[in-house]
Amino acid sequence: MKELRHVAVLDFGSQYTQLIVRRVRELGYYAKLYAPEELGKIGEPGAIILSGGPKSTSEEDAPDIDFERLKEFQVPVLGVCYGMQLLNIKFGGSVEASTKREYGPAALKPICGNDLYEGVSNESQVWMSHSDTVRDLHPEAEVIATNQHGTPVSLRWPGGFYGIQFHPEVTHSHEGMRILNNFLLQADTLQEFHIEDFKRELIEGIKGEVGDKQVVCGVSGGVDSTVLAVLLNEAGVNVRAIFVDNGLLRKDEAIAVQNNFHRMGVEIETVDASEIFLDALAGKEDPEEKRKIIGNLFIDVFWTAVGDAEILAQGTLYPDVIESASNEKSKASVIKTHHNRVPKILELQEQGKVLEPLAELFKDEVRELGAALGIAPDILGRHPFPGPGLAVRCPGAVDRERLDIIRECDAIFIGKLKEHGWYDRVWQAYAGLIPVKTVGVKGDERSYEWATNLRAVISEDAMTAEWVELPGQLLREASQDILNQVKGINRVLYDISTKPPASIEWE
Numbered sequence: 001m002k003e004l005r006h007v008a009v010l011d012f013g014s015q016y017t018q019l020i021v022r023r024v025r026e027l028g029y030y031a032k033l034y035a036p037e038e039l040g041k042i043g044e045p046g047a048i049i050l051s052g053g054p055k056s057t058s059e060e061d062a063p064d065i066d067f068e069r070l071k072e073f074q075v076p077v078l079g080v081c082y083g084m085q086l087l088n089i090k091f092g093g094s095v096e097a098s099t100k101r102e103y104g105p106a107a108l109k110p111i112c113g114n115d116l117y118e119g120v121s122n123e124s125q126v127w128m129s130h131s132d133t134v135r136d137l138h139p140e141a142e143v144i145a146t147n148q149h150g151t152p153v154s155l156r157w158p159g160g161f162y163g164i165q166f167h168p169e170v171t172h173s174h175e176g177m178r179i180l181n182n183f184l185l186q187a188d189t190l191q192e193f194h195i196e197d198f199k200r201e202l203i204e205g206i207k208g209e210v211g212d213k214q215v216v217c218g219v220s221g222g223v224d225s226t227v228l229a230v231l232l233n234e235a236g237v238n239v240r241a242i243f244v245d246n247g248l249l250r251k252d253e254a255i256a257v258q259n260n261f262h263r264m265g266v267e268i269e270t271v272d273a274s275e276i277f278l279d280a281l282a283g284k285e286d287p288e289e290k291r292k293i294i295g296n297l298f299i300d301v302f303w304t305a306v307g308d309a310e311i312l313a314q315g316t317l318y319p320d321v322i323e324s325a326s327n328e329k330s331k332a333s334v335i336k337t338h339h340n341r342v343p344k345i346l347e348l349q350e351q352g353k354v355l356e357p358l359a360e361l362f363k364d365e366v367r368e369l370g371a372a373l374g375i376a377p378d379i380l381g382r383h384p385f386p387g388p389g390l391a392v393r394c395p396g397a398v399d400r401e402r403l404d405i406i407r408e409c410d411a412i413f414i415g416k417l418k419e420h421g422w423y424d425r426v427w428q429a430y431a432g433l434i435p436v437k438t439v440g441v442k443g444d445e446r447s448y449e450w451a452t453n454l455r456a457v458i459s460e461d462a463m464t465a466e467w468v469e470l471p472g473q474l475l476r477e478a479s480q481d482i483l484n485q486v487k488g489i490n491r492v493l494y495d496i497s498t499k500p501p502a503s504i505e506w507e
């Protein structure tokens with residue numbers, strides 16, 4: 001991607017930094033994240049944003065910025081939270097450290113007639129998360145907004161420098177997008193972000209990087225790996241797409257995945273490893289042990305199928321690459337522990353054999369890219385499905401009988417969601433098994449069978465989730481069909497737990 005007149009976001013370690021990048025793209029401009037010490041690498045940006053960070057500017061190892069170099073760009077600069085404190089110090093002001101952190105909503109009161117708050121209400125809710133506050137100001141620094149107590153929370157310095165104490169990138173800052181947009185309007189011209197251009201550049205990049213080498217990628221039927229495989233195919237790369245059937249898939253899923261790829265013109269190699277997985281899982285009840293078995297076996301089976309890879313392509317997304325690490329100066333270089341970062345892959349990465357073309361994108365952008373690649377909406381709209389599959393939807397041991405019961409219940413529930421037009425309105429839904437027997441009556445006989453738990457949630461990032469108030473009629477029909485058709489189930493429960501404290505899966 002060429003980096004002319006883009007928005008460079010310098011990462012001082014805040015948990016919200018990647019959201020800034022996302023918000024800028026939502027406003028239609030191309031944004032990219034850099035470590036503060038990477039100023040020399042950012043080319044010719046059109047605007048620069050200094051993110052927040054977990055440190056206090058007074059700490060010895062607090063991240064710093066080459067201020068002289070920053071000024072040389074002669075473009076608008078916005079310091080957010082830590083970024084604002086740092087700018088205030090660089091401009092000769094001072095910052096008061098506090099041991100208490102202000103965290104939560106505050107009122108923003110813009111001072112009339114300034115460009116950053118054009119069109120923003122007189123009093124607007126913003127989200128604070130900081131411990132330092134500005135104390136002395138440079139004589140030319142101007143206070144452009146205060147909080148409800150009259151404390152300065154936004155500053156402007158000569159030369160197009162702005163500071164805001166709050167986080168405009170989080171939705172709790174009600175007019176944050178407008179403020180961010182007002183800042184970006186200060187830039188002369190900015191490179192626009194269009195997914196079509198991005199797609200073309202990705203394809204060119206892949207062609208250049210791969211040439212005629214063979215590329216291997218794992219596919220699961222999920223959105224990320226599907227988009228990746230189609231993208232590689234579109235780039236005319238010699239690609240092998242490998243799909244491991246671990247025996248923990250939903251009803252008819254292996255066939256559906258094969259058909260979907262066939263529809264998209266990408267041939268996949270299916271490795272049926274269900275026996276191996278189910279044998280290894282027999283009698284294992286501990287959730288972590290189940291996860292470990294599945295994770296390790298996946299690696300073995302996948303790498304056996306791969307053989308000798310010239311290049312391994314992965315559908316790693318932006319949030320997978322960046323992880324907050326409060327003891328690190330820069331987040332951008334820190335990789336969270338993730339299945340895309342097991343030792344074997346790190347080794348290949350060292351040898352330059354790993355290709356991750358989606359690493360700059362967020363999930364919804366991947367969907368957009370998928371649409372630009374012509375992938376059908378039903379494939380792009382599939383609910384997320386966990387790598388360990390149905391094993392995390394069956395507390396205790398998994399075996400074929402239990403898995404088959406889950407498959408039947410799940411197919412009925414998902415079918416009802418689709419029939420009633422609710423599938424696309426929920427973020428994720430499934431039926432699981434509660435392997436506890438209770439008494440019931442079936443026909444004239446007493447039954448002693450298991451229960452199924454239906455779960456439907458809305459979520460943005462899976463970190464938190466709300467249960468969905470599905471229509472009673474939908475639940476009634478799902479329950480009736482399950483009780484009538486699924487042998488082994490005499491009770492249907494609907495899970496009304498939020499996350500936290502519950503999780504989405506039962507494990």
Ligand code: XMP
Pocket residue numbers: 384385386387388392428462499502503504505506
């Ligand atoms: P929990 O149960 O932690 O799940 O609330 C959050 C989201 O993550 C999915 N999930 C996984 N996805 N590999 C995945 O790719 C996994 O090991 C895994 N475990 C949970 C889960 O389905 C939900 O969407």
